[in-house]
Amino acid sequence: MSYDGKIMRRALARFDEDKQRRSAAMEERRRRLYARIPRLGEIERELSGTMSAIITSALSRGTDPMPAIRVIRDSNLELQQERRDLLVAYGYEADYLDEEPHCPLCRDSGYRGSAVCSCLQAYYAREQIAELSSLLNMGSETFETFDFNWYSTERGSFRRSPREAAERNFDICRDYAYQFSPRSGNLLLFGAPGLGKTFLSACIARVVSENGHSVVYDTASHIFAQFEAEKFRRDEDTGSGADVERYLNCDLLIVDDLGTEMLTAFVQSAFYQLVNTRLAKGKKTIINTNLVPDQLGQRYGDAIQSRLEGEYELLLFIGEDIRKLKKERR
Helix, strand or coil: CCCCHHHHHHHHHHHHHHHHHHHHHHHHHHHHHHHHCHHHHHHHHHHHHHHHHHHHHHCCCCCCCHHHHHHHHHHHHHHHHHHHHHHHHCCCCCCCCCCCCCCCCCCCCCEECCEECHHHHHHHHHHHHHHHHCCCCCCCCCHHHCCHHHCCCCCCCCCCCHHHHHHHHHHHHHHHHHCCCCCCCEEEEEECCCCCHHHHHHHHHHHHHHCCCCEEEEEHHHHHHHHHHHHHCCCCCCCHHHHHHHHHHCCEEEEEEECCCCCCHHHHHHHHHHHHHHHHHCCEEEEEECCCHHHHHHHHCHHHHHHHHHHEEEEEECCCCHHHHHHHCC
16 A cells, blocks of 8 residues: 555644644643642652652662662652542542553554554545545545436447446446455546546545545646646656656546547657556556547557556446536426
């Protein structure tokens, strides 16, 4: 599982803010309690003094420090017991002033060895969903709200009716989302506009993000613009280089509206680089387009068509434009 550096930096900032907020709340708790029970503050200062005394004794030369350390240790234990007794006497829990870590697994470091702890993963998932929500309607677009009633049951010239095609596509996308792993495949969602391609992509993005994988969504036109900016940039501050790295290395990339961008030789080359690099790295991609595979081949070349038809599962969307249907029924 890889992490998007841009999202992880935001997650770490939120993680540290919450840790500092908890620490400040504990300091305020101590301040109020010491004002009410001054002896508690005295005990705290005496405990700090015993620790300094232990260090001084341990560093003493020419004498055995252990007897002095034992005396200091016993004094320390007595002070701790007095603190517990005072708290209980005033109606508090004995451990009321003990600052326990919010996460017992990593003790609020965010890492367990070299691995990201589940607590930091949760922050990462929330930040990633927030990032995706700025581009997709992540609030209402879920598998549970997908409405099949907008699809006709008439087959017409197709083997399946629009409703049957939608049910098949929905099942494949839902399974893809909940079973996503490095062994997953790639999806090409194609068909006329307004048939649910972006909706189902948003559903997948939410589930895969919540499960801790790095997900990047963007339109094809913006992706290719970032590739072009990366090629011609004059300094390191444009941000295009970092974005291109995200496109190439995230666990799941969702490319929306492929085929609506202005076609140039550079776009053809950038698209080939994107598809080929992600296949070589074993990274997963979902592409949404209004074009059928043959049209994609004519537009981007035979090599791209071969990779899309050979390495992607093809999901055809058919029916009437749902956006128009909804507008007509208002």
